[in-house]
Amino acid sequence: MIVLDIPGRGTYQFKSLVLDMNGTIAIDGIIPESVIERLRKLSGGLEVYVITADTHGRLDSQRDKLPAGIQKVTPPGEGLQKAEFLENLGAETSVAVGNGANDVEMLKLAKLAIAVIGGEGCSAEALGAADIITKSPEAALDLLLDTNRLIATLRR
Template sequence: MAIKVDIPQRGIIELQHAVFDINGTLAIDGIVYPEVAERLQDLAEQLTVHLLTAGTHGNLPELEKALGFPLHVIHRGDEKVRYVQQLGSDHVIAFGNGINDTGMLRLAMLGIAVLTTEGVAIRALQAADVLVYSPIDAIDLLLKPKRLIATLRG
């Protein structure tokens, strides 16, 4: 499974893994945004979906059920970086909004900062390749890859 995108002046990238932070990215106050689970299921037909969380709101079973994927509990940014490294960063697109997402956003082939009502840490924004307005917009970058081409062309 992979998504191949030919970005002018950048070349062909082959993505195999989508790594998402949860709180502040796919959920707010521990509640998953509407339509996110459905979009993730669509995305899982093309990429392996990985969900990382520190469990800030303590509702891991509810989040796991709502999202439909297993959660990986990771507390620090360096753990997220190692997770992306183990997957092979050249084939990873990472999504996040917090300071602890900065390293994985920078390391991944593509880093997507997601702006929600929780906000985006400036360091995460600076590490990202693209800023999007919502988790739906973030997932749609992959479901509609011409959006990535339009944004990232040289």
């Protein structure tokens, strides 16, 4: 668990981290080793989940690398499936990370929502639903590894 006191916002307690795969932590369906290393570190204190529509069809080749639970969503209603998954975990104690239009409902529900503008871009709707926007999945995960970065960004 990660517990933070953010000036002007109060106390945040995070138990779960839910990440979209394609475009968020993976490029063309491949998750970089730099992301996997960070997920390993975070999995010591958080329940980590990767949720994906598997657009590139590479989930099976990446599954064994991930120190995370895997949840696959299917059309129709991918966004609602992601939101329901997060809600069942406990949205008030969850961090969500995404980039796509089908991540918006999940981002809106999470206590902390991080949008990633990576190599596959980020939907305008996801940007609007985020509390923080980062330029890479590594930067997003580093916020949770060095929580002073979160405090500096979110304090009021």
